Amino acid sequence: MRVREDRLREDLLTNGEFGAVDVERGYGRTVLTGSDADRKAREYLVEQLEALGMDVRVDAVGNIAGRWTPESADPDVAPIAAGSHLDSVPHGGIFDGPLGVYSAVEAVRAMQDAGVEPERPIEVVSFTEEEGQRFEVGTLGSSVAVGDTEIEEALALTDDSGTTLETHLENTGFRGEGALDVAGWDAWFEIHVEQSTTLEDADVPVGIVTAITGITNCSVEIVGAADHAGGTHMDDRSDALLAASEFVQEVNEIAHEIVETESEFAVATVGNMEIEPNARNVVAGRVAISTDFRDTDRDVMDEIVDRADKSLARIEKQHELTAELDNYRTIDPAHMTDRCLEALREAGERRGIETMELPSGGGHDSMKVARVTDAGMLFAPSRDGISHSPLEWTDWEDCARTADVLTGAIAELAGVDDV
Amino acid sequence: MRVREDRLREDLLTNGEFGAVDVERGYGRTVLTGSDADRKAREYLVEQLEALGMDVRVDAVGNIAGRWTPESADPDVAPIAAGSHLDSVPHGGIFDGPLGVYSAVEAVRAMQDAGVEPERPIEVVSFTEEEGQRFEVGTLGSSVAVGDTEIEEALALTDDSGTTLETHLENTGFRGEGALDVAGWDAWFEIHVEQSTTLEDADVPVGIVTAITGITNCSVEIVGAADHAGGTHMDDRSDALLAASEFVQEVNEIAHEIVETESEFAVATVGNMEIEPNARNVVAGRVAISTDFRDTDRDVMDEIVDRADKSLARIEKQHELTAELDNYRTIDPAHMTDRCLEALREAGERRGIETMELPSGGGHDSMKVARVTDAGMLFAPSRDGISHSPLEWTDWEDCARTADVLTGAIAELAGVDDV
Numbered sequence: 001m002r003v004r005e006d007r008l009r010e011d012l013l014t015n016g017e018f019g020a021v022d023v024e025r026g027y028g029r030t031v032l033t034g035s036d037a038d039r040k041a042r043e044y045l046v047e048q049l050e051a052l053g054m055d056v057r058v059d060a061v062g063n064i065a066g067r068w069t070p071e072s073a074d075p076d077v078a079p080i081a082a083g084s085h086l087d088s089v090p091h092g093g094i095f096d097g098p099l100g101v102y103s104a105v106e107a108v109r110a111m112q113d114a115g116v117e118p119e120r121p122i123e124v125v126s127f128t129e130e131e132g133q134r135f136e137v138g139t140l141g142s143s144v145a146v147g148d149t150e151i152e153e154a155l156a157l158t159d160d161s162g163t164t165l166e167t168h169l170e171n172t173g174f175r176g177e178g179a180l181d182v183a184g185w186d187a188w189f190e191i192h193v194e195q196s197t198t199l200e201d202a203d204v205p206v207g208i209v210t211a212i213t214g215i216t217n218c219s220v221e222i223v224g225a226a227d228h229a230g231g232t233h234m235d236d237r238s239d240a241l242l243a244a245s246e247f248v249q250e251v252n253e254i255a256h257e258i259v260e261t262e263s264e265f266a267v268a269t270v271g272n273m274e275i276e277p278n279a280r281n282v283v284a285g286r287v288a289i290s291t292d293f294r295d296t297d298r299d300v301m302d303e304i305v306d307r308a309d310k311s312l313a314r315i316e317k318q319h320e321l322t323a324e325l326d327n328y329r330t331i332d333p334a335h336m337t338d339r340c341l342e343a344l345r346e347a348g349e350r351r352g353i354e355t356m357e358l359p360s361g362g363g364h365d366s367m368k369v370a371r372v373t374d375a376g377m378l379f380a381p382s383r384d385g386i387s388h389s390p391l392e393w394t395d396w397e398d399c400a401r402t403a404d405v406l407t408g409a410i411a412e413l414a415g416v417d418d419v
Numbered sequence: 420m421r422v423r424e425d426r427l428r429e430d431l432l433t434n435g436e437f438g439a440v441d442v443e444r445g446y447g448r449t450v451l452t453g454s455d456a457d458r459k460a461r462e463y464l465v466e467q468l469e470a471l472g473m474d475v476r477v478d479a480v481g482n483i484a485g486r487w488t489p490e491s492a493d494p495d496v497a498p499i500a501a502g503s504h505l506d507s508v509p510h511g512g513i514f515d516g517p518l519g520v521y522s523a524v525e526a527v528r529a530m531q532d533a534g535v536e537p538e539r540p541i542e543v544v545s546f547t548e549e550e551g552q553r554f555e556v557g558t559l560g561s562s563v564a565v566g567d568t569e570i571e572e573a574l575a576l577t578d579d580s581g582t583t584l585e586t587h588l589e590n591t592g593f594r595g596e597g598a599l600d601v602a603g604w605d606a607w608f609e610i611h612v613e614q615s616t617t618l619e620d621a622d623v624p625v626g627i628v629t630a631i632t633g634i635t636n637c638s639v640e641i642v643g644a645a646d647h648a649g650g651t652h653m654d655d656r657s658d659a660l661l662a663a664s665e666f667v668q669e670v671n672e673i674a675h676e677i678v679e680t681e682s683e684f685a686v687a688t689v690g691n692m693e694i695e696p697n698a699r700n701v702v703a704g705r706v707a708i709s710t711d712f713r714d715t716d717r718d719v720m721d722e723i724v725d726r727a728d729k730s731l732a733r734i735e736k737q738h739e740l741t742a743e744l745d746n747y748r749t750i751d752p753a754h755m756t757d758r759c760l761e762a763l764r765e766a767g768e769r770r771g772i773e774t775m776e777l778p779s780g781g782g783h784d785s786m787k788v789a790r791v792t793d794a795g796m797l798f799a800p801s802r803d804g805i806s807h808s809p810l811e812w813t814d815w816e817d818c819a820r821t822a823d824v825l826t827g828a829i830a831e832l833a834g835v836d837d838v
Contacts, residue, residue: 196650213649217699229688229711230632230780231615231804234671234678241689242671245664252653252661259653269648270660271694271701278691280636280709290699292648361649385650 001114001418002351003106003407005400011048011102012399015041015086016094021390023091028390031088032134033062034159034168041086041098042174045126048105052112054124058176060151062128062169063141065180068108072117073414078186080118080414082107082406083125085141085365089133093193093392095399099380100191101126103403110407111416119415120186127365134159134168142365145180146372183372187340187413190366191378191402193394194358199381204356205401207379208344211296212360212367213265214333216305218291220247220312224321226277226285241275241284243319250311251291254304258295265359266295268304296333296359334367340376340409347408350418353401376409378402420533420837421770422525422826424819430467430521431818434460434505435513440809442510447809450507452481452548453578453587460505460517461593464545467524471531473543477595479570481547481588482560484599487527491536492833497605499537499833501526501825502544504560504784508552512612512811514818518799519610520545522822529826530835538834539605546784553578553587561787564599602791606759606832609785610797610821612813613777618800623775624820626798627763630715631779631786632684633752635724637710639666639731643740645696645704660694660703662738669730670710673723677714684778685714687723715752715778753786759795759828766827769837772820795828797821 013027019037021028031037042064049056049066056066065083069075084100104124111118127145132138135157143149155166155175169175182188194200199207224238248270255268274288293304309325316323341357348355358379366377380402383393411418432446438456440447450456461483468475468485475485484502488494503519523543530537546564551557554576562568574585588594601607613619618626643657667689674687693707712723728744735742760776767774777798785796799821802812830837 194650195647196652197655198652215649227804228614228781228806229686229690230634230713230782231613232686232780233615233617233684234674234686236616239671239688241692242667245667248661248664249668252658255653265652267648267651267653269700269702271648271703272697272699273660273692273694275690275692280691281688281711282690283688284690292700294649361651362647363649385646 001110001116001407001411003110003400003403005396007109008102008106008399008403009396011105012094012098015044015098015102021091023390026390026393027094028091029088029094030090030092031086033087033129033165034134034172038087039172042172045086045101049124052108058174059179060175060177061141061144061154061165062174063145063180064126066124067121069121070118073119073121075121077120078184079121079123080187080410081123081125081185082189082410084190084192085127085130087129087131087133089131089388091390092388093390095193095392095394096387097130099193099394099399103191103406106403107407107410111411116411116416122410122414125180130365135165139363139365139368142368145182146368148368151179182369185373187374187376188366188369189340189376189406189409190364191380191406192364193387193392194379194382195362195385195387196382197385198358199356199379200383202356204354205381205398206348206353206355206405208341208355208357209360209377209379210336210341210357212334212363213294213296214298214301214331216293216301216327216330218305218308218325218327220289220291220325222287222321222323224285224319227283229281229283232283237283238319238321239283240287240321243315243321243323244273244287244289246315247312251308254307258300258304263295263297263300266300266304267361268293294361298332334370336370336376337374340374343409343412344376344378344405347405347412347418350408351404353405355405378406420529420535420826420830422529422819422822424815426528427521427525427818427822428815430524431513431517434463434517434521440510442809445809445812446513447510448507448513449509449511450505451553452506452584453553453591457506458591461591464505464520468543471527477593478564478598479594479596480560480563480573480584481593482564482599483545485543486540488540489537492538492540494540496539497603498540498542499606499829500542500544500604501608501829503609503611504546504549506548506550506552508550508807510809511807512809514612514811514813515806516549518612518813518818522610522825525822526826526829530830535830535835541829541833544599549784554584558782558784558787561784564601565787565791567787570598601788604792606793606795607785607788608759608795608825608828609783610799610825611783612806612811613798613801614781614804614806615801616804617777618775618798619802621775623773624800624817625767625772625774625824627760627774627776628779628796628798629755629760629776631753631783632713632715633717633720633750635712635720635746635749637724637727637744637746639708639710639744641706641740641742643704643738646702648700648702651702656702657738657740658702659706659740662734662740662742663692663706663708665734666731670727673726677719677723682714682716682719685719685723686780687712713780717751720749753789755789755795756793759793762828762831763795763797763824766824766831766837769827770823772824774824797825
């Protein structure tokens with residue numbers, strides 16, 4: 001029971017033609033929810049699902065699920081589901097999203113080709129508006145499907161021109177009813193491109209995602225005194241940018257210490273500053289920063305916040321200015337389920353495909369799904385870690401290897417003797 | 420021979436009514452070159468000069484000079500000149516500029532009251548557009564008068580609305596001919612508010628400016644790699660903001676070391692950053708900075724640049740990114756003349772007025788004048804160092820004390836036995 005690289009490649013290249021953009025290198029596409037490209041991509045998917053004898057359901061927010069219920073399966077037991085999303089960022093790549101959807105399609109094909117007899121139905125799923133590019137809310141379809149967002153609330157979201165999601169879905173013929181019952185799935189799997197270089201650096205073709213890191217954001221405000229750069233003696237300054245620079249250094253040191261001692265994949269970033277007056281000849285009077293700390297362990301995230309806050313207090317005292325940190329938002333980490341991880345590990349072993357475990361630093365639909373049912377996730381290597389770009393690339397062989405591991409895990413959880 | 424505080428105060432308050440702005444606290448004024456307020460301020464000055472029997476000359480760019488040639492003086496010998504400017508920044512204070520002009524007026528009044536017999540003519544001068552607020556070129560009038568800027572070039576400068584300086588001067592009746600002959604002055608003195616707190620902190624009423632610091636500017640560009648804050652491991656980052664923060668720290672350390680060992684008043688400022696993409700969830704890919712280093716010694720300025728450049732090279736190597744420093748502009752320090760400093764020191768001693776010597780961190784017309792003739796400058800204390808604000812304040816008593824020191828120095832260099 002193996003996937004066919006040629007069929008997967010053809011699906012991804014065909015899907016990549018919907019909303020294709022002219023680029024010198026690579027393959028680019030722009031697929032915004034409700035666009036003509038989105039309609040074509042959805043219609044092509046439905047064709048593939050129906051060609052496999054699947055019952056296709058579209059829910060109120062346009063999430064698509066094709067269900068294969070072979071004669072061997074009890075139609076009333078919880079299905080195994082897999083998929084991802086088809087929408088893209090503007091000038092995005094052809095792998096981010098579609099690789100997960102068409103790997104699931106190819107898994108069903110491989111199982112049908114092998115004539116196996118699953119005990120559970122298999123669903124192939126494409127969630128709406130994962131990228132949040134048209135309605136500014138990411139993982140929108142999966143949020144509705146897990147009950148985080150009300151259907152009516154989602155449908156009422158408007159794009160830049162004031163058009164609602166509902167109108168876009170009606171125009172493209174993908175406004176269905178109700179919401180997919182994610183909580184009713186026995187298990188869920190998603191393949192996504194890594195969007196970083198961990199797999200590439202390790203030269204491993206398949207990554208098993210252990211958790212999607214949580215994110216905690218702090219707003220930091222440092223207020224000193226804006227003074228003339230010529231007239232203010234070095235000892236008389238209350239320099240907000242100097243203090244902010246020290247904070248950037250300390251956050252970086254805290255993150256490195258935590259990486260070395262507690263959590264290899266913890267990250268802490270200060271990537272922005274609002275500086276006032278931001279003039280060459282004026283000592284900065286105020287700096288505002290918004291920080292981004294991530295880890296798979298909420299305790300580690302809290303520790304970073306706590307240590308950053310203590311550093312800031314020390315800086316405040318030393319520089320005789322005022323500094324405040326407000327930990328204004330936290331998204332908890334989402335851990336993948338042990339039995340799904342185990343199924344993925346074993347599928348790799350059975351096929352002789354090397355896997356490695358790693359967290360996902362970015363958010364995905366699986367983050368939502370994992371809150372209501374068992375979930376597992378795979379990463380395929382991203383060349384140079386590039387994504388959201390026509391230069392996004394995963395070797396076809398790696399696409400196929402990752403899809404093969406997915407197929408083995410789906411098969412096993414569906415009660416098939418995977419060989 | 421003493422100035423009268425009441426007359427000086429009346430002049431400053433009357434002058435402060437031209438372009439006065441409504442403020443809750445303090446006295447604010449907006450006097451942009453060529454405005455109605457500017458015309459009124461100039462006309463009032465001319466009245467005061469003529470009331471003292473001075474011959475008033477207006478040059479092509481509107482610089483005003485009143486010359487008092489008493490019978491005791493040889494009209495052909497080089498005069499002693501003193502003054503400053505009448506224009507202001509928008510919502511500026513009433514002392515910055517006018518204190519220097521009306522202290523010079525009051526010095527002449529005091530000499531006339533005392534019936535002294537100067538051997539040299541005395542000139543009272545007001546330079547045009549010192550603030551550079553309307554035509555974006557500071558110390559414009561003095562630049563023309565010392566030959567740094569051509570008359571035609573200055574007259575052709577346009578304001579935001581496209582109106583030339585020439586038109587503004589013609590409209591207000593202050594477009595004269597030629598340029599003041601600054602090089603032909605025997606000596607020049609200017610009083611200005613300190614715009615910092617050195618005098619206030621030392622509780623000394625009069626500052627003798629030893630030099631106007633030079634300024635050297637560098638543009639610094641640090642280019643790393645913009646990466647996803649979630650997906651990029653701490654060890655894989657090329658963080659331009661982290662490197663820039665280290666540079667800010669090091670520039671600050673360099674300046675403090677130089678203050679402690681070489682030059683008490685050296686300053687080095689990083690007050691601005693242009694960060695790309697400046698987003699919370701992206702490791703910064705590029706940071707551009709423009710630095711401001713000042714000292715009264717060109718060698719010290721060059722040393723700061725050299726050490727900052729070396730620091731940047733070390734940061735570049737350590738962080739594996741590219742960093743460049745371009746020392747794109749240098750204005751040399753302007754040293755006041757020994758005999759002028761001595762005259763000011765002695766005038767303070769004769770009057771029992773405490774003085775202290777200090778450099779000026781900001782630029783003034785004296786910076787231009789000192790390049791072509793002997794120059795001396797006095798600072799009056801600025802409350803809390805505030806200037807360019809309605810809260811700018813110098814106690815009337817300190818205004819009078821500073822004007823008294825000025826009067827003594829002018830008198831001495833004009834050959835009067837100052838008592």
